[in-house]
Amino acid sequence: MKSFLAFLAVLALSFSLSAAETAPPKKSPEKPSAKVEAVAKTLAPQERAQLLTLLNQGDLAALMAIPGIGEVRAKGIQKARPLADVTNVVSVDGIGEGIFAQMVAYAKAGFPQPEKKAPAKKKAAPKKADAPSPK
Known part of the structure; x- marks a missing residue:
């Protein structure tokens, strides 16, 4: 019985080690393109x-305020x-x-908050003309 449990332990350990070896390596950040570097250079220090603080510490709502x-x-x-x-943000899927460039423009504009739209006023429904009374 002890040898059977030892066999199962070795088998489980070998499966976990093989799974760890076959896990895809973590994606290393790619070097940004020359265009991204050029756009970034237009930012004042x-x-x-x-912008870096916002990207690293901003909550979901603050990040979603970026165009x-x-x-x-x-x-x-x-x-x-x-x-x-x-x-380095261009390494995130969906950000090219x-x-x-929109992020940089947002930063250069002073990180404006999106304007809240005032609720639209409902127009009064046109009154139906009184139907002529039957004689």
Whole structure:
């Protein structure tokens, strides 16, 4: 019985080790393109630092305030943290040069908050003309 339990333990250990060896390696961050680097250079040092802080520490709502960033991309940014530089955000799925350019424009504009739309006023329904009374 002891040898059977030892066999099962060895078998379980070998399966767990083989599973760990076959797990896909973690994706290493790619070097940003020259266009991304050029766009990032247009940021002032303070804007760059604020954008990096937002990317690394912003909550879901704050990330979703960035133009082009919805819930899925915001969660992707959160999963990719910590980012060493703002250009590393392009390694997140769904964020390319265009979205990055929107992020930079948002930072250069001073991180404006999205305007809340006032509820639309309902127009009064047109009154039906009184039907002529039968004689």
